[in-house]
Amino acid sequence: MLPDITWKSSDTDRTTATLADDPELTTQLAGNGIFHARFYLLFGATNTGRFRTVWKVPSGASGLRSALGPDQGTVLSSGSSGGPGRWGAHVFSTACIYGVRDGTGLLAVAIEESILTTSVAGTLAIQWAQQTTNATATRLGAGSYLEVRRLA
Numbered sequence: 560m561l562p563d564i565t566w567k568s569s570d571t572d573r574t575t576a577t578l579a580d581d582p583e584l585t586t587q588l589a590g591n592g593i594f595h596a597r598f599y600l601l602f603g604a605t606n607t608g609r610f611r612t613v614w615k616v617p618s619g620a621s622g623l624r625s626a627l628g629p630d631q632g633t634v635l636s637s638g639s640s641g642g643p644g645r646w647g648a649h650v651f652s653t654a655c656i657y658g659v660r661d662g663t664g665l666l667a668v669a670i671e672e673s674i675l676t677t678s679v680a681g682t683l684a685i686q687w688a689q690q691t692t693n694a695t696a697t698r699l700g701a702g703s704y705l706e707v708r709r710l711a
């Protein structure tokens with residue numbers, strides 16, 4: 560089956576620690592299916608605000624999600640493309656907090672993916688916010704995308 564790809568055409572900025580669906584990176588999943596889903600996230604934040612994610616999945620969905628990106632204690636400089644990373648597998652509702660490049664103009668990348676099984680139809684979305692409310696916005700950048708492929 561061909562993947563369903565949804566991408567962000569513009570930046571979204573937030574100055575709140577309240578998790579909410581991204582307005583673009585969302586799709587509907589059918590019930591009684593097995594899916595491979597990947598969120599490719601280009602984000603920017605200050606070290607004070609940071610970037611935090613969870614997944615919204617249909618009720619009763621099962622599986623784990625992997626989270627790859629800069630470790631939550633890491634601040635990458637403008638000249639740095641590497642540093643300590645996070646390599647965890649989590650339930651969908653576990654918050655993942657990422658390290659940053661200390662500004663919204665210098666984006667970092669996080670890749671989250673899962674093989675998930677649904678019993679009922681519903682929404683798949685990335686929910687995100689700042690880790691700590693800060694007046695300087697945290698950004699999920701244009702070019703981020705959600706790719707979903709039904710496996711069964």
